[in-house]
Amino acid sequence: MTYGTLYLVGTPIGNLDDMTFRAIATLKTVDLIAAEDTRHTGKLLKHFQISTPQISYHDHNRQQRQHQLIAQLQDGKNIALVSDAGLPGISDPGFELVASAVEAGIVIVPIPGVSASLTGLIASGLSPEKFVFEGFLPQKKKDRTALLEQLCQEPRTIIFYEAPHRLLKTLEDLADHFGGDRPVVCARELTKLHEEFWRGTLQKALEHYRQQPPKGEFTLILGGAPRAMGVEVPTDTEILAQLQTLMVQEGLSRSAASRTLAQTLNLPRRHIYQLSTDLKD
CATH class of the missing domain: 3.40.1010.10 (Tetrapyrrole methylase, N-terminal domain)
Structure with a gap:
């Protein structure tokens, strides 16, 4: 048959x-x-x-x-x-x-x-040449954190999906891991009557949607790590060396050294602090 x-x-x-x-x-x-x-x-x-x-x-x-x-x-x-x-x-x-x-x-x-992912990507203004699609983030904190830590140095454009009632939490987590200056496009209600593209940084997106409650389904297009924009990103070994210098020679605490280096390198503080746990006080 x-x-x-x-x-x-x-x-x-x-x-x-x-x-x-x-x-x-x-x-x-x-x-x-x-x-x-x-x-x-x-x-x-x-x-x-x-x-x-x-x-x-x-x-x-x-x-x-x-x-x-x-x-x-x-x-x-x-x-x-x-x-x-x-x-x-x-x-x-x-x-x-x-x-x-x-x-x-x-x-x-x-x-x-x-496809909502590609529809949002091509109109985002962020690079469509190389990208990764992640869909909805895991809801369990451990799985979610592990994935975001894995993605924080991803140089390609990243695409997520999110529901309106979880948007603020997701933007907070993204800003925490990727840094508030990372560019993002929030594409809402794609192809529908109230289609909207909001463009800015993760920090500005948080400020915007705290004032304007999210409505409709969202496609989030996140800019890649700085290396995608032509900025040389130091290796973890190089970051550890700089952390050690700040902590030993300048006497900064682990937290202060991580914050200072994150601002200097324009990298997520969370990632740098996680690396700093490998160093002795």
């Missing part, structure tokens, strides 16, 4: 006019649509007069559904996978279904569409 095909269909991130003709045609002709939220996708299908049946596929049922969907594909059914917005598999469990389908020998056909 011939296997069916798994179609990965991009959907609009806001403006329904971004739906492609190919995406509409695919959703009309497949046997089943696997949707992250069937109610949300149902509105999209109704708008484009698509009557194809749906089945839910999300974080809470992905293991059970994965086996069901693979079995149907192996029975010759054609299935379209969609997320609530954008490309399936980006910041949702879709990649697990794709990996299982690849392992099972099922044909995968991507139907391109809009």
